Amino acid sequence: MEIDAIAIDIEARFWNRVNKTSDRECWQWIGNTQHQGYGRMQINRKTVLAHRLAYMLSVGSIPDGNVIDHLCKNKQCVNPKHLEAVTPKTNTIRYQNSRKHISIQD
Numbered sequence: 001m002e003i004d005a006i007a008i009d010i011e012a013r014f015w016n017r018v019n020k021t022s023d024r025e026c027w028q029w030i031g032n033t034q035h036q037g038y039g040r041m042q043i044n045r046k047t048v049l050a051h052r053l054a055y056m057l058s059v060g061s062i063p064d065g066n067v068i069d070h071l072c073k074n075k076q077c078v079n080p081k082h083l084e085a086v087t088p089k090t091n092t093i094r095y096q097n098s099r100k101h102i103s104i105q106d
């Protein structure tokens, strides 16, 4: 297959496994998930995380070493508007802050 055809095929396979709703809502991944609960897809025998793929297909390449943070905290959401590329450090700080927030509410 030509490169373009492969890219189109991956994109089609990806969006077939997404329950797209409005821009504001979470787009639920309905394909396979890995042990931590994140969506995943096989591409050329490699496992790619669904939210990372969503970001790459919709926004662009992920800066080296960055992770994709779910602003909505829904692990299976692949709505690009809910995803942000951040450094692992920022991601950890956000996670800790969100936990603090939860414990205050308890």
Ligand SMILES: [Zn+2]
Residues within 6 Å of the ligand: 025, 026, 027, 072, 073, 074, 077, 078, 079, 082
């Ligand atoms: Zn979401």
